[in-house]
Amino acid sequence: MEYKENDSVRLSADGMSAEIIDQTLLPNEKKILTLCEPDEMFEAIRSLRVRGAPAIGIFAGYCLYVLAARYGDKDDLPEKLREWSGYLGSARPTAVNLTWALERVYRAAISQVRGERIAAMRREAENIHIQDIEVCRRIAQYGLTLVRDGDGILTHCNAGALATSRYGTGLGALLLGKELGYEFHAYVDETRPLLQGARLTSYELYEAGVDCTLICDNMASQVMKEGRIQACFAGCDRAALNGDCANKIGTSAVAVLAKYYGIPFYIFCPISTIDAACASGENIVIEERSGDEIKKMFFEKPIAPEGVKCYDPAFDVTDHTLITAIVTEKGIIRPPFGNKLAELVGG
Numbered sequence: 001m002e003y004k005e006n007d008s009v010r011l012s013a014d015g016m017s018a019e020i021i022d023q024t025l026l027p028n029e030k031k032i033l034t035l036c037e038p039d040e041m042f043e044a045i046r047s048l049r050v051r052g053a054p055a056i057g058i059f060a061g062y063c064l065y066v067l068a069a070r071y072g073d074k075d076d077l078p079e080k081l082r083e084w085s086g087y088l089g090s091a092r093p094t095a096v097n098l099t100w101a102l103e104r105v106y107r108a109a110i111s112q113v114r115g116e117r118i119a120a121m122r123r124e125a126e127n128i129h130i131q132d133i134e135v136c137r138r139i140a141q142y143g144l145t146l147v148r149d150g151d152g153i154l155t156h157c158n159a160g161a162l163a164t165s166r167y168g169t170g171l172g173a174l175l176l177g178k179e180l181g182y183e184f185h186a187y188v189d190e191t192r193p194l195l196q197g198a199r200l201t202s203y204e205l206y207e208a209g210v211d212c213t214l215i216c217d218n219m220a221s222q223v224m225k226e227g228r229i230q231a232c233f234a235g236c237d238r239a240a241l242n243g244d245c246a247n248k249i250g251t252s253a254v255a256v257l258a259k260y261y262g263i264p265f266y267i268f269c270p271i272s273t274i275d276a277a278c279a280s281g282e283n284i285v286i287e288e289r290s291g292d293e294i295k296k297m298f299f300e301k302p303i304a305p306e307g308v309k310c311y312d313p314a315f316d317v318t319d320h321t322l323i324t325a326i327v328t329e330k331g332i333i334r335p336p337f338g339n340k341l342a343e344l345v346g347g
C-alpha cells in the first residue's frame with residue numbers, strides 16, 4: 001500500500017503501529033500520532049483524533065492488525081481479537097464503519113490457519129483502505145454530475161480526505177471539480193459544537209484552492225434565502241435500509257431548510273456505511289457527548305454557567321423524505337428508496 005502525505009490514517013513503515021493525523025489540533029498544527037496500545041487507540045477514536053466514518057473504519061482495521069502483529073500468532077489469538085474488537089468497537093456507537101471494518105479484519109484472520117493469520121489481517125486492513133480510495137473517487141465522479149459549474153454548495157461537518165481517503169465523499173465533487181477546472185462556491189457550516197466544518201472542511205477546501213466561505217450553522221437559512229445555494233452536500237455515519245441517514249448533528253436541520261427553499265439535499269454514502277441490520281433511523285444509536293463540548297471547548301473561558309445542564313447529541317437522523325438522493329460508489333439512488341439500499345448491501 002502506497003501512502004500519500006495527506007493520508008489521515010496509515011500503517012507505520014515497520015507495520016507495527018497505526019499512524020494518524022491528530023484532527024483535534026488542525027488547522028493550527030499538523031501532528032502525526034503513532035499508536036500501538038489498545039487504550040491509546042480507543043482514546044484516539046473517542047476523542048475524535050481520528051474521525052469520520054470511513055476513516056474510523058480504516059483506522060480500526062489497522063489497529064486490530066497491529067495488536068495481533070505485536071501479540072504474535074498464538075493459539076488464543078482469535079479470543080484476543082474478539083476482546084480487542086469489542087473494546088475498540090465500543091469507542092463510538094453511531095458510525096457503522098467502525099464495527100464493519102473490525103469484523104472484516106477479524107474474519108480474515110479466522111479464515112486462515114495459525115501462522116498465516118497475521119499476514120491475512122494486514123492484507124485485509126490494507127484492502128479496506130485501498131477500496132475506500134476507489135469508492136471515494138467514484139462517489140466524487142457521481143457527485144459532479146449533480147451540480148453545474150459555478151454552483152454554490154452548502155456543506156455540513158467534514159466529509160473530505162481527513163474523514164475518508166483522498167477525495168472524501170461529501171467534499172469529493174468539490175475537490176475533483178477543482179482539479180477539472182470547475183469553480184464552485186462552498187458555504188461551509190462551522191458545525192457546532194466540535195467545529196469540524198470550521199477546523200477541517202474550510203481547511204481542506206482552502207488548501208485545495210476551492211472558493212469557500214465559512215458560516216455559522218444558524219446562517220444556513222439566510223444564505224439559502226439569498227439564492228447562494230444550489231445544492232447541499234453531507235456525508236453519512238450510518239444509513240438505514242429505508243434511506244434514513246445518521247450524520248453529524250445539524251444535518252437534518254440543513255435538510256429541512258433545503259426542502260423549504262426547494263434546494264436539493266444530497267447524502268454521500270459509501271455502501272460500507274449502509275447498515276444491513278438497520279431497518280429505519282429509529283434503530284440508530286445516537287452518541288451523546290459531554291456538555292463541556294458546548295460550554296468550554298474552543299473558548300478561552302466557559303461561555304455558560306458551570307452547573308447549567310447541557311444536552312449534546314453528536315448526530316441526528318435525516319428522514320429519508322428530506323433526501324433528494326443518496327450518492328454511493330455504485331450510483332445515485334433516488335426516492336422512492338424502497339429496497340434499493342438493501343439490494344446494494346446484498347439483502
Ligand code: MRU
Pocket residue numbers: 048051052053054095156157158159160163164168169170196234235236237247248249314
Ligand atoms: O463526529 P465525527 O466528526 O466523526 O462525525 C463525522 C460525520 O458526521 C461525517 O459527516 C461522516 O462521518 C461522514 S465522513 C465521510
